[in-house]
Amino acid sequence: MELIIEGVSKQYKGNFYGLRDLSLTIHTGILGLLGPNGAGKSTLMRILSTITQPSTGRVTWNGIDIAHNPNALRQVLGYLPQDFGVYPHLNAVEFLEYLAAIRGLDSRTARKRIDELLHLVNLHEVRKKPLSAYSGGMRQRVGIAQALLNDPHLLIVDEPTVGLDPEERIRFRNLLVELSGDRIVILSTHIVSDIEATATDIAVIRQGQLVAHASPSSLLASATDKVWEWLMPSDTWAAYRNQLIISSTIQTNEGVRVRVIADTPPSAACTKVTPTLEDAYLYHISASRQEASI
Numbered sequence: 001m002e003l004i005i006e007g008v009s010k011q012y013k014g015n016f017y018g019l020r021d022l023s024l025t026i027h028t029g030i031l032g033l034l035g036p037n038g039a040g041k042s043t044l045m046r047i048l049s050t051i052t053q054p055s056t057g058r059v060t061w062n063g064i065d066i067a068h069n070p071n072a073l074r075q076v077l078g079y080l081p082q083d084f085g086v087y088p089h090l091n092a093v094e095f096l097e098y099l100a101a102i103r104g105l106d107s108r109t110a111r112k113r114i115d116e117l118l119h120l121v122n123l124h125e126v127r128k129k130p131l132s133a134y135s136g137g138m139r140q141r142v143g144i145a146q147a148l149l150n151d152p153h154l155l156i157v158d159e160p161t162v163g164l165d166p167e168e169r170i171r172f173r174n175l176l177v178e179l180s181g182d183r184i185v186i187l188s189t190h191i192v193s194d195i196e197a198t199a200t201d202i203a204v205i206r207q208g209q210l211v212a213h214a215s216p217s218s219l220l221a222s223a224t225d226k227v228w229e230w231l232m233p234s235d236t237w238a239a240y241r242n243q244l245i246i247s248s249t250i251q252t253n254e255g256v257r258v259r260v261i262a263d264t265p266p267s268a269a270c271t272k273v274t275p276t277l278e279d280a281y282l283y284h285i286s287a288s289r290q291e292a293s294i
């Protein structure tokens with residue numbers, strides 16, 4: 001299984017770009033697609049799910065250009081869009097049966113598959129309740145179930161954990177790991193912890209361009225020697241806050257403990273610390289921002 005994105009740009013009306021010359025090759029496993037708001041994640045997801053076409057460049061699925069033959073991918077695609085809506089008066093079984101019928105599954109196959117999927121997403125016990133009674137996390141799990149109706153080879157989930165509480169977020173992450181198996185899963189998010197424990201590969205995008213593409217361990221390694229901890233008095237902190245790239249701050253009894261991203265220590269008082277994935281993400285985003293401003 002291979003999804004190749006070659007020099008893809010998406011230009012919207014008014015000379016706005018959603019993507020700019022983005023190239024990426026994706027294989028089996030979970031790709032975490034990380035980027036700040038407006039980076040182009042949804043634009044890329046919509047292109048990969050054949051909802052929209054690139055302005056230039058091409059995407060191939062196992063060698064087939066999806067602009068010329070979208071059905072080759074659609075048949076094996078599962079997609080959970082960012083703004084997934086449900087019919088609140090239907091229950092989970094009715095809703096999934098409705099979607100299965102639209103997608104042309106025969107009713108006997110659909111019933112069996114829906115029963116399996118409701119067990120998988122842990123909603124079997126509440127399958128007869130109207131969806132209006134579901135929590136946000138439960139609705140997202142219905143969303144995943146509908147994306148899996150055709151047992152897809154490519155599963156795309158766009159910012160699935162927005163609005164979920166921490167427990168539901170962890171449950172959703174674990175579900176994605178269970179599902180990854182022998183398929184490509186693309187998980188778009190701006191929350192680093194969503195992909196920390198799940199992704200086999202991470203792509204970072206900013207302003208429509210690819211900033212980094214690596215395994216989580218290589219991404220972590222790329223931020224080695226670039227993360228510093230600085231304990232400074234609370235009244236000094238205000239003078240620095242806009243000059244530094246800050247990964248986190250913790251107020252302590254001794255002052256403010258600041259985690260700073262920088263190529264060299266910003267003060268002799270700093271100590272080098274081991275990077276987290278969040279630090280590495282911030283390092284790549286800020287490096288690309290600096291490059292763009294030169």
Ligand SMILES: Nc1ncnc2c1ncn2[C@@H]1O[C@H](COP(=O)(O)OP(=O)(O)OP(=O)(O)O)[C@@H](O)[C@H]1O
Nearest residue numbers: 012016017018035036037038039040041042043044
């Ligand atoms: N239909 C459109 N017309 C014009 N510009 C658009 C359109 N859709 C997206 N954009 C612009 O393209 C850029 C990328 O948007 P996109 O929604 O793909 O980003 P994103 O990374 O998914 O952001 P978020 O995390 O906020 O959802 C943004 O600058 C956005 O304003």
